[in-house]
Amino acid sequence: MAFDAIETPFGKVDKIVGGSATYVGYAASNFVTPIQQVSIVGYDFPKEEMDEMKKRGMQLEGVEIVPDKKSFFWSGKYHLDMNTRDTLITDLNVLADFNPVIPDSYQGAEFLMLGNLSPNIQSSVIEQLKVRPKLIVMDTMNFWMDIALDDLKKVLKKIDVLLVNDSEARQLSEEISLVKAARKILAMGPKFLIIKKGEHGALLFHENHVFCAPALPLEEVFDPTGAGDTFAGGFIGHLAKTKDISFENMKTAIIVGSAMASFCVEKFGPERLKEITKKDIDARLQEFVSLAEFELDLV
């Protein structure tokens, strides 16, 4: 839970609420509650945002509030094609000392989403849970592959689903072909691998199966910040709601995640996620069905 400053070809905001846990929480709470947040913020994180989160079924007992420090702050600028961005500022602030403590009330959680953070912190959260969750989903990024690859590989052995983008999958596996990359990554520990390809959708790999999820072609991507976390929130939210972690249901969960991400990019930060209703979500899901369905008679 943090602050971002974002500049896109369509406008800029100087300070807006962001952070993985924020996006995951806003997305997932459409499908299941309670969402038990684990995070750290400073004295500057708005009480109104926390109230809004609670109203939506997020529990914040696991969110440490540091009274004399500021929240994490990231500032970035997107290029014209919106696929690449430059990081302008990264102020770790409270995140420099983040050492999450899982509250007793969170014990027994069945679905765990580990946002992108240092592998050691991700690992510490898993270790603190007395009963292993039914499903552990983990996000990471190239930064941790560069500076903490060994630690990252240790966490990979403890999780069920890994989320990365295509270039990260190639970096982690040292393979160009995504099929070969997936095979190598699945051998590192996770039973499921999701490769996010931005405007080209996502691939889900499991054993010898693969599912290709489309991305909705959008007229305008206003701000891509948080789209990956929102995808993760929709994905695990659907799984937690249905309590079904089969490959078949993960395919559906990826469509749900994609639909949530398609809302996220329509406005700055998590704004749009706070506006949408179940009816909006249903209509968007229906668009995904139309987008991908076809009939086939064999030759």
Place this chain on the structure above:
Amino acid sequence: MAFDAIETPFGKVDKIVGGSATYVGYAASNFVTPIQQVSIVGYDFPKEEMDEMKKRGMQLEGVEIVPDKKSFFWSGKYHLDMNTRDTLITDLNVLADFNPVIPDSYQGAEFLMLGNLSPNIQSSVIEQLKVRPKLIVMDTMNFWMDIALDDLKKVLKKIDVLLVNDSEARQLSEEISLVKAARKILAMGPKFLIIKKGEHGALLFHENHVFCAPALPLEEVFDPTGAGDTFAGGFIGHLAKTKDISFENMKTAIIVGSAMASFCVEKFGPERLKEITKKDIDARLQEFVSLAEFELDLV
């Protein structure tokens, strides 16, 4: 109908049969015959290849054989990622004087596939047909947008389906968003637009509808040469077989085209296309169904 020399990270061939019409013909003849080829070759084009084509239901009356010149020759080298290539040699040879004459026996053709060539030659073929075909599909490339944009725009008014890749769609429309690009291109004439995205599949646009076709994630792409033409051949082959040019059936046709293209890249040139059976095609189509299908209950 031509010759190619191809170098990929997996090997090289000095001279192999190629050319748009060759790939389109080998792909489409799995679905419908006769295929009436219009092309030009030199004295060096192998008689055995022509015999093979005839055996598969391709008629070659519209293929001019120039006795004192060589066939078109292209030589290229693919980069490691196989998505980009350098052209090493382009010897126009017979193609420099290509002025196709449609044989009387071809009159009445219901489905016309215009391979990538100068817009004026594409236009001349349309003009020579006394009865307008039920469906005209056209391929083109950035080269013609660079040097013959006005001519290209004139042909666009006469056709039904345009095939381009994503960067060509952006160049033709001067739009970054593919949704906006599609709207502009559809306003230029074609009723349907297919945007090919290589390993990311393809998009079909028609009025306000869009269909997103997946590409089969492949372990190895051995040689991408001809994949686009093979896609086109499978696409129009399915439409000609079913004689149904609705949006719904075009979605299926794109899957058929994608399946054929996925075979094409498995070996050099059109080699693999000559080996496969209807059973192979059916099995590959079934893979596309598994790849893309998901179930969804609304929220």
